[in-house]
Amino acid sequence: MTSIITLRGGLTTQYLLPCTGGYLQVEAGDEKEFSLFLRKLKKAGVDPRQIRYLFLTHHHGDHAGFTSFLREVSGCRVIAHREAAHQLNKGKNAMVPGGGLTNRRALMLGALLVMLRKLNMRYTPVELKEGDMLVEGDDNELLRSLGIPGKILHTPGHTPDSLSLLLDDGSCFCGDAAMSRAQWALGTRYCCIIIDDMEENYRSWRKMIGEGARTFYPAHGAPFTPETLQRHLDYFKQDDLVFVKR
Numbered sequence: 469m470t471s472i473i474t475l476r477g478g479l480t481t482q483y484l485l486p487c488t489g490g491y492l493q494v495e496a497g498d499e500k501e502f503s504l505f506l507r508k509l510k511k512a513g514v515d516p517r518q519i520r521y522l523f524l525t526h527h528h529g530d531h532a533g534f535t536s537f538l539r540e541v542s543g544c545r546v547i548a549h550r551e552a553a554h555q556l557n558k559g560k561n562a563m564v565p566g567g568g569l570t571n572r573r574a575l576m577l578g579a580l581l582v583m584l585r586k587l588n589m590r591y592t593p594v595e596l597k598e599g600d601m602l603v604e605g606d607d608n609e610l611l612r613s614l615g616i617p618g619k620i621l622h623t624p625g626h627t628p629d630s631l632s633l634l635l636d637d638g639s640c641f642c643g644d645a646a647m648s649r650a651q652w653a654l655g656t657r658y659c660c661i662i663i664d665d666m667e668e669n670y671r672s673w674r675k676m677i678g679e680g681a682r683t684f685y686p687a688h689g690a691p692f693t694p695e696t697l698q699r700h701l702d703y704f705k706q707d708d709l710v711f712v713k714r
């Protein structure tokens with residue numbers, strides 16, 4: 469099996485996993501970063517038409533934002549959670565009642581990114597088509613049918629539609645279910661800056677570790693180990709969230 473390609477730079481990291489006939493891409497990205505993404509792809513020596521599937525870890529704009537553009541150049545099929553479909557069709561981040569920002573610094577960073585238009589709540593709607601694959605939850609067959617030795621785990625908490633992709637070798641592409649970027653500055657203890665349900669978030673950490681995750685590859689930041697997550701488990705409670713809508 470050819471190795472996994474990591475496309476760093478910009479707000480969101482994409483990963484290309486070899487599959488039958490090409491690659492499965494984990495994460496799109498903010499639509500303003502599409503030209504940057506194409507440059508990263510070219511530098512990696514990959515033609516967009518080699519991307520056969522796009523695995524969306526959830527519907528947020530910095531993950532699903534340039535899906536429509538990527539489809540135009542690659543013709544790829546989308547894999548996402550069924551609950552993502554509605555928001556993808558609208559091209560809009562959902563706000564879940566009760567959710568909020570992990571701490572005050574996360575709130576400040578979130579506000580700054582929105583102000584600088586780095587974090588966009590809206591994006592070009594994704595028109596789901598025949599051939600796209602919506603999963604209901606955990607799935608141990610879909611990836612294997614595409615030539616990828618691994619499974620899909622439903623890992624809610626950051627959002628209800630969050631999915632992670634766990635390879636049999638323990639590589640776990642967790643989207644925003646956990647995040648390592650700027651931990652020293654943010655103090656979010658490996659949680660993403662936005663959390664819909666903190667308890668569910670930690671349940672998802674336990675699930676990924678219990679299913680055999682050995683290295684986490686997040687959408688934001690460098691890889692980290694399960695021991696790292698274990699050290700920070702249950703640090704926050706739902707009531708700790710700030711900017712909570714009640």
Ligand SMILES: [Zn+2]
Binds near residue numbers: 526528531626644
């Ligand atoms: Zn997100």
